[in-house]
Amino acid sequence: MIYYFLPTAGIAGGVKVGFQFMEALISLGAPGVVAIPGGEAPQWFACSVPVVDRGEALERITPQDWAFMTWPPDLAPLEATGARLACHVQGVTNMEKIFAHPEVHLLTCWESADRLARQEYGRQTVMVGICVSAAFFAQGEVKLDNEAAYMPRRGLGIATKAAHALDMLNWWPMDGLDEPKVCRRLQRAGVYLATSVGEDFGLPSLEAMAAGCLVASVPVKGGMEYLRDGYNCLVDEPERLIQRLGEMMHPSQAGRRELMRLRARATAFDYHPYALKRRLAHLLEGPLKGLKD
Amino acid sequence: MSPKLLTVIIPSLGMLPMLEQCLDALGRSLEAAGVREQSTVAVVDNASHPPLPPKRIAAAGAELLRLDGHHCFARANNLAARRWPAKHYLMQNNDVLVQPETIGEMLGLLGRMPQVGICGARMVFPDGSLQHAGVVFGPGKKGPYHLLRTKPSHLMPRIDREFQAVTGGCMLIRGELWQELGGLDEDYPFGLEDIDFCLRARQSGQRIFCCQGSESLHFEAMTPGRAKLDSPSRALFMSRWQGRYTIDG
Numbered sequence: 001m002i003y004y005f006l007p008t009a010g011i012a013g014g015v016k017v018g019f020q021f022m023e024a025l026i027s028l029g030a031p032g033v034v035a036i037p038g039g040e041a042p043q044w045f046a047c048s049v050p051v052v053d054r055g056e057a058l059e060r061i062t063p064q065d066w067a068f069m070t071w072p073p074d075l076a077p078l079e080a081t082g083a084r085l086a087c088h089v090q091g092v093t094n095m096e097k098i099f100a101h102p103e104v105h106l107l108t109c110w111e112s113a114d115r116l117a118r119q120e121y122g123r124q125t126v127m128v129g130i131c132v133s134a135a136f137f138a139q140g141e142v143k144l145d146n147e148a149a150y151m152p153r154r155g156l157g158i159a160t161k162a163a164h165a166l167d168m169l170n171w172w173p174m175d176g177l178d179e180p181k182v183c184r185r186l187q188r189a190g191v192y193l194a195t196s197v198g199e200d201f202g203l204p205s206l207e208a209m210a211a212g213c214l215v216a217s218v219p220v221k222g223g224m225e226y227l228r229d230g231y232n233c234l235v236d237e238p239e240r241l242i243q244r245l246g247e248m249m250h251p252s253q254a255g256r257r258e259l260m261r262l263r264a265r266a267t268a269f270d271y272h273p274y275a276l277k278r279r280l281a282h283l284l285e286g287p288l289k290g291l292k293d
Numbered sequence: 294m295s296p297k298l299l300t301v302i303i304p305s306l307g308m309l310p311m312l313e314q315c316l317d318a319l320g321r322s323l324e325a326a327g328v329r330e331q332s333t334v335a336v337v338d339n340a341s342h343p344p345l346p347p348k349r350i351a352a353a354g355a356e357l358l359r360l361d362g363h364h365c366f367a368r369a370n371n372l373a374a375r376r377w378p379a380k381h382y383l384m385q386n387n388d389v390l391v392q393p394e395t396i397g398e399m400l401g402l403l404g405r406m407p408q409v410g411i412c413g414a415r416m417v418f419p420d421g422s423l424q425h426a427g428v429v430f431g432p433g434k435k436g437p438y439h440l441l442r443t444k445p446s447h448l449m450p451r452i453d454r455e456f457q458a459v460t461g462g463c464m465l466i467r468g469e470l471w472q473e474l475g476g477l478d479e480d481y482p483f484g485l486e487d488i489d490f491c492l493r494a495r496q497s498g499q500r501i502f503c504c505q506g507s508e509s510l511h512f513e514a515m516t517p518g519r520a521k522l523d524s525p526s527r528a529l530f531m532s533r534w535q536g537r538y539t540i541d542g
């Protein structure tokens with residue numbers, strides 16, 4: 001059985017990605033639970049994965065079980081359980097000990113993490129990928145071309161500059177919202193501005209693409225494989241990005257904006273939950289076969 | 294003697310005419326599944342007044358466990374499971390009329406899918422609207438509820454699918470899982486002990502499906518005094534589980 005350890009059930013992309021991964025594995029016949037302190041289950045997005053108390057999980061886990069981690073500090077306590085170890089690699093920060101640990105199987109979400117583990121640490125990895133909740137995919141909702149959403153948690157200064165420079169747009173912050181509210185906001189917004197420079201973890205931009213937004217993103221580490229500048233989004237350094245977004249919002253560019261949104265949606269479909277399930281189903285017949293034990 | 298394949302447990306507080314209809318339908322479903330001889334049908338008389346007549350229960354092909362004092366629903370089931378151990382237990386309400394195909398489908402699903410520990414059944418009200426096709430969990434105080442309840446059944450999807458819980462009105466459970474979890478939790482007065490059991494089962498790595506191939510008839514909540522016990526059961530359930538299940542409804 002798989003025990004996927006998380007430090008919290010709070011609003012963080014990594015929590016959702018962990019649950020989505022487990023939901024797919026469980027539905028494919030790999031038994032598992034998520035272990036969180038206090039047995040607290042996330043209430044801010046839809047899923048059906050069972051949750052157990054972290055302390056209870058640490059007591060009952062056996063050497064035949066799998067201990068999954070994604071948060072680097074979990075390595076030491078999980079190593080002590082004697083269980084088979086795997087890391088669901090969502091980012092690359094503070095992962096040195098995990099990448100260097102020969103007994104930790106590495107299941108990577110992004111190409112950047114996969115490349116780092118292979119090239120810098122000589123590790124074998126299994127690229128499991130990620131998915132976007134099905135709820136984000138736009139289904140013909142009314143979109144407002146002049147409404148721009150952003151997440152102020154990281155890169156607020158960039159968003160503020162953009163709001164001053166592009167005052168023809170209505171700017172909507174998204175912070176501390178549950179998934180249904182984020183979905184509604186993104187499905188209504190014409191533009192999503194991603195402001196977290198060097199972000200390890202690029203899920204929000206992908207969610208915005210699924211919702212049919214024109215995504216303007218600063219350069220990130222996680223997720224660059226789906227951000228194709230000038231094709232399905234804009235990617236640039238902050239100052240230049242704001243300028244290019246302004247040019248793109250000119251009325252004469254309406255056609256280009258719409259084309260970019262369509263391409264963004266098409267890209268996001270590669271990350272639909274069904275796509276993740278298909279990939280994992282294939283992996284469970286090969287390198288991940290042991291997860292069904 | 295090795296345990297039988299199946300013990301069907303039907304607690305009943307009075308309601309003999311309904312119970313006899315229930316046993317009749319059950320017998321046909323067991324015959325259709327080809328497991329009649331490998332099954333025990335156990336009626337738990339939960340302190341009915343007057344007591345359920347043993348001859349009529351026997352005539353319907355069932356064993357009778359008479360409880361002189363009234364016990365909670367969970368204890369009634371647990372006592373019968375202890376008396377007639379089996380490889381599978383089918384918890385069934387006395388106001389459920391199963392279809393001939395139902396038991397065969399449920400046993401078949403558990404046979405095909407070894408990781409599934411519990412299988413529920415699609416059920417309809419007498420007017421053809423859905424009574425049960427799986428249980429989902431809403432946010433906040435909404436808690437567990439029956440998905441698509443009262444929707445016209447003939448228009449609703451019929452694919453067997455996975456849930457966090459199914460109703461104990463007609464619920465097939467592997468015997469090993471029942472033993473591992475110690476049966477139903479007897480702290481519940483009446484109601485939601487089935488959902489509690491399902492959540493505990495999933496925490497131990499078991500999967501739960503609802504069979505949608507046939508639709509049995511469920512009159513629902515026919516037992517006298519049921520309504521006044523619902524509320525404390527719900528309060529207990531929410532105090533234990535709110536915030537500890539994920540939201541899928």
